[in-house]
Amino acid sequence: MKIPKTALPPWEIAFEANVKHSRLLHLPEEILLLILQLADIPDLYMWRQVSFTFWRIYQSKYFRNFHRNGKWYYEIVREGLIGFEHDEETRKRAREQAYCDKCIAQRQDENILSHRWSQRYKTLYCSFCRKNHLRSCFSHKERQKEYVGRRCITWEGHFRVCPHETMSMSVLHEYVDRNGTTGKALGTYQKIVICRICEAVAGKLAGENIRISNNITAPKVSLLNAGPDYQGRPQVMFSLDWTLCVFEIPEDGGVTYPFLQQRLREFEKTYGDMLCPHLRLDRLLAPFDPHLCVCLGGDRRTGGVSPCDRNIDWVDNHHPARGCKRMNTARIPGIFLQQDHDYRVKHEVMCSAYCGNFSWTRKDRFVFLSRHTAGFIYADGGGMGYVNENNLMEPQSYGAKDDIEAKYALWCDDKTCKNGRKWKE
Incomplete structure (x- = not known):
């Protein structure tokens, strides 16, 4: 399929609209x-x-x-x-x-403050984790239950490994209970789930090309003995990882924004939705915005791009093209994912809900996309170590889309609102 060269990335479209409507x-x-x-x-x-x-x-x-x-x-x-x-x-x-108008109105309504306070700050006891969590960590159905038998989102829901495999906290704990950590060396690593469907598709696409096959990792869930936490409780780290080939760089080296868009759509068509519940496909292209990155050359906002930008250093730890335009990096504009051996260069996107990093890498002429998600569970059956790891769970697996009780306090239907539901429909 021929990619239209007239297509513009969203950052250029927004910039042109601003210039058109603002004489300033x-x-x-x-x-x-x-x-x-x-x-x-x-x-x-x-x-x-x-x-x-x-x-x-x-x-x-x-x-x-x-x-x-x-x-x-x-x-x-x-x-x-x-x-x-x-x-x-x-x-x-x-x-x-x-915030949208309805959420602002509710935030300013004195009669509703107790409701908002209840939703945001009061806690309930989880019988499975054996500790208290914020009410927002329980589905609407579980919040109605009595003290005994109530379970938080972590235990009620599941997360997707890929379109073909899911994983739940109960299964993870069953595996840990069955195999245990006692007597096992710190750092002992075990794969417990691997998607054979994705593995077969990736292998078929790679064919006999060892440059692709040697760098592919099919979607998998692994466990690692992480040792005790600061309270002495035994911990196991679980991780969700995959690395798959997205495209081969053309002979003329011409990688453009429309080219990347098209290859990502083909990637999704081949494997299905490989992302977390909150991340949309186009968001994966954020690291290549020319105000952070030199890989696509310049654009109408920045003009010609130099290999470095002294103003990038102060945000270097936070933007998704870490190091690409740092001072003193010897990177040539327009060469896609060129590596710099003196400075670490990373092109990645972190999910806004902190449930995974998605990174771009290049091996020879082949470009790969990887996901890495990690979290901790207690080996004694105490659930996850951090509340943010609840965000891994698929919203439909615990009825999040039916939680009317928390509307305008924790969520609303307006996608542009800070309370707007962040997951994909």
């Missing part, structure tokens, strides 16, 4: 810098949010007091930096932008 963006950057320097803190925050032009200017040294620069919160407070989070008016306007 036609001013020289020197004038825009002066405007931002004179802006109140709330206005500076809002302008930074709505336009790439303002965001790029904001990264400059003139606004370094607002940059976190990888510091921990206590370091920022100790140094007295004035950030957006310390300004009350900015926080107020940010909340108004983040």
Whole structure:
């Protein structure tokens, strides 16, 4: 299928729309810098949010007091930096932008505060984990149960390994109970599930090409003896991993955004939905946005791209193309996933609900996509070690889409609202 060269990535479409409808963006950057320097803190925050032009200017040294620069919160407070989070008016306007009208109305309704407080902060006891969790960690059905027999999302639901395999907490614990950790060396590794369907499809596509087959890992769930936690409770780490080939780089080296879109659609058609419940397919292309990455060359926002950008360093630990445009990296614009042996370069996307990392790698002319998800369970039958790991569970497996009791307190139907359901339909 021929890929239309006129197709534009979403970041360019948004930029062109901003330029078309805002005469302000036609001013020289020197004038825009002066405007931002004179802006109140709330206005500076809002302008930074709505336009790439303002965001790029904001990264400059003139606004370094607002940059976190990888510091921990206590370091920022100790140094007295004035950030957006310390300004009350900015926080107020940010909340108004983040929530839909119905959620804002409920947040401001004094009569509903007790309901919101109950949904967000009160706890219930899980008979399976043998400890208390927030009410939001239980489905609507389980919240109606009495003390005995109530189970949290972790035990009620399951997560997808791939379109063909699922895994539940009860199965993981059954395996741990059956095999145990006593007497086993720290770091003992065991595969407990592997998808033979995905393995067969990947093997067929690889054929006799060992450069592909040697780098493929079919979807699998593994257990690792992680030793005791700080309280002395025995832990087992479970991980969900796969690495599959997405495409071969063309002879002319021409990798474009439309080309990547098409190859990802073919990947999904071949294997099915391999992502977590919250991540959409196009989100996997975020690491190649030219304001972070040189792999696709420049675009209409940035013009020609240099191999490095001194303003990228301060966000280097957080953006999804870690290291790609760092100072001193010897990377050539337009060469897709070129590796730099002196600096670690990573192109990855982390799920917003913290249930997995998705990374791009290149071996010779072949490009691979990988997933890695890890979590801890207690070997004595105490469930998961961290609440965030509940996000792994498929929403339909515990009735999340029917939880009317928590509407507007924890979720709503508006996808653009901060309370909007984050999972895919």
